[in-house]
Amino acid sequence: MTRVRIDLFSSLDGCTSAGDGPENPMGEDWGPITAAYVATRTMKERVFGDTSGAGTTGIDDAYATAFFTGIGAEIMGAAMFGLHTFPDDPDWKGWWGDEPPFGFPVFVLTSTAPRPDIAMQGGTTFRFRDGRIEDVLAEASEAAGGLDIRVGGGIRTARAFLRAGLVDDLHVAIAPVVLDRGHRVWEDLRGLEQTHRMTTEVAESGTLHVTFTR
Amino acid sequence: MTRVRIDLFSSLDGCTSAGDGPENPMGEDWGPITAAYVATRTMKERVFGDTSGAGTTGIDDAYATAFFTGIGAEIMGAAMFGLHTFPDDPDWKGWWGDEPPFGFPVFVLTSTAPRPDIAMQGGTTFRFRDGRIEDVLAEASEAAGGLDIRVGGGIRTARAFLRAGLVDDLHVAIAPVVLDRGHRVWEDLRGLEQTHRMTTEVAESGTLHVTFTR
Numbered sequence A, B: 001m002t003r004v005r006i007d008l009f010s011s012l013d014g015c016t017s018a019g020d021g022p023e024n025p026m027g028e029d030w031g032p033i034t035a036a037y038v039a040t041r042t043m044k045e046r047v048f049g050d051t052s053g054a055g056t057t058g059i060d061d062a063y064a065t066a067f068f069t070g071i072g073a074e075i076m077g078a079a080m081f082g083l084h085t086f087p088d089d090p091d092w093k094g095w096w097g098d099e100p101p102f103g104f105p106v107f108v109l110t111s112t113a114p115r116p117d118i119a120m121q122g123g124t125t126f127r128f129r130d131g132r133i134e135d136v137l138a139e140a141s142e143a144a145g146g147l148d149i150r151v152g153g154g155i156r157t158a159r160a161f162l163r164a165g166l167v168d169d170l171h172v173a174i175a176p177v178v179l180d181r182g183h184r185v186w187e188d189l190r191g192l193e194q195t196h197r198m199t200t201e202v203a204e205s206g207t208l209h210v211t212f213t214r
Helices: A030-038 A041-046 A059-068 A133-144 A155-163 B030-038 B041-046 B059-068 B133-144 B155-163
Strands: A004-011 A071-077 A105-109 A125-129 A148-153 A169-175 A197-202 A208-213 B004-011 B071-077 B105-109 B125-129 B148-153 B169-175 B197-202 B208-213
Touching: A004 A030, A004 A155, A030 A041, A030 A059, A030 A169, A041 A059, A059 A169, A059 A208, A071 A133, A071 A155, A105 A133, A125 A133, A133 A148, A133 A155, A148 A155, A197 B197, B004 B030, B004 B155, B030 B041, B030 B059, B030 B169, B041 B059, B059 B169, B059 B208, B071 B133, B071 B155, B105 B133, B125 B133, B133 B148, B133 B155, B148 B155
Parallel strands: A004 A148, A004 A169, A071 A105, A071 A148, A105 A125, B004 B148, B004 B169, B071 B105, B071 B148, B105 B125
Antiparallel strands: A169 A208, A197 A208, B169 B208, B197 B208
């Protein structure tokens, strides 16, 4: 059964980094709230191509491995793909180079004129859609071939799916820092613990891993 | 050496209950964010006079016990004492009955005309002060007789002491609920993890206990 999954990064005070233009699209707070994740063996290998075996192998790494497991399609917002940062580049192909680390269809939500599909190396195709999120989700479910769907972000896209009751599994990695600025991860999500079962775990790094499952 | 301590209750999204008038001074979200604490053996005995031994005895209870240990004076805001709720009652003596569960001097910060001290049964005296928080803290340190000082709340008073760098130990009990309303616990406290050492622990109830110590 295909499940809809979201992984988010938050500070202790429920903030996530706000982007800061083309030079720093994730914003300067992205580093501190993802530091423990970036340090894992899985992230070093999967995202940075470091196959030396370096990196942490504890609780953070277990969540990082789960992040990459069993996904057949992804849905992301226009901002995460980069359409807001580079609105005038019709050939923009995302931040991830010629061979993005997806390997499956990625549906990009856009309210501007949809673009033609882009087929990348390694099995990733970017497909631009301007329909209702429920309709895009239905199409992504078809494309996922029985595997799960990841709603990749950004935070506004993630919250839209959560508010609409479309998410089965939410994982939030809460870094032990107080940001007091940025986007609010939990905005409009009052009572989420009543529709989902919650678990909490503290990693060796001090990162709190919170999951909501239904 | 006298230390300045604060204990706070928060939701997962960094909110704490906002009061709702004389009938419900703590607000309707106070119950959900303090439920695990109220369930402890220590709170049942110390606050509700239940000496039957009922109540939880795990991690939540360890923090509840610490809360009551080693305090020689308290500082609280006018709102927490009730001066904002009952501004026209010159005989208001707080919410805690004839024998409040303090047993030491309690300094009430007020920007309106200070009232005479009130001596209650059981060793509690309420002392109303309109000076700078640093000056009140100095007076409370004298009164604490070598024990610690608790800044009891509410959240605005707690944040004022934290922002001013006056707090040695902060404990936040984070309940596994999303409120998305109320006062923001962490507002204006960006970077607190850089001036204090942080620990995190998950209680049997799902409550997260976060401490900041310097």
